[in-house]
Amino acid sequence: MLQRIQTIFLILAAASMVVAIFFPVWQGVDSGVVYKLFPLHFSTTDEEGMKTLYFPYSITAILMLAAATIAIMEVRRFDNRILQIKMGTLNSLIMMGVMISCVLFANRLTEEHPSGWTYGPALYLSFAGVTFNWLAIRFIRRDEKLVRDSDRIR
Numbered sequence: 001m002l003q004r005i006q007t008i009f010l011i012l013a014a015a016s017m018v019v020a021i022f023f024p025v026w027q028g029v030d031s032g033v034v035y036k037l038f039p040l041h042f043s044t045t046d047e048e049g050m051k052t053l054y055f056p057y058s059i060t061a062i063l064m065l066a067a068a069t070i071a072i073m074e075v076r077r078f079d080n081r082i083l084q085i086k087m088g089t090l091n092s093l094i095m096m097g098v099m100i101s102c103v104l105f106a107n108r109l110t111e112e113h114p115s116g117w118t119y120g121p122a123l124y125l126s127f128a129g130v131t132f133n134w135l136a137i138r139f140i141r142r143d144e145k146l147v148r149d150s151d152r153i154r
Helices: 005-020 058-076 081-112 121-153
Strands: 026-030 033-037 042-046 049-053 117-119
Touching (some): 005 081, 005 121, 026 081, 081 121
Antiparallel strands (some): 026 033, 026 117, 033 042, 042 049
């Protein structure tokens, strides 16, 4: 049901989670060494080459994929608004886990490398995903209230 605004918001939430996997959360340069934190890995590039660490940084990507999957499942359950609200609430919790892991990992790297760092687009995309999910839940609740009020009038 693409004509409903909450469907658009859920698709945007899922897309922001999937797209954020490919962008860095945090970037830093310290004395010729380039550090990049992606949701899937942390890479260090220097004269010797590139080194990559996957654990524990891949937890963020796993949570992002789980949030995108739940958002798509939520779109497909347009016939059961109560279940959609429950799934949206679960998705909000998972997206909060994404944001917390992004911020914790980025802050830890900022303390280790205090000069020449910036936040990447993935951090902002995760905040946008939470906002889209929250708006979708709000419009789903509005639809449910409208249906209940119309049933009461009959």
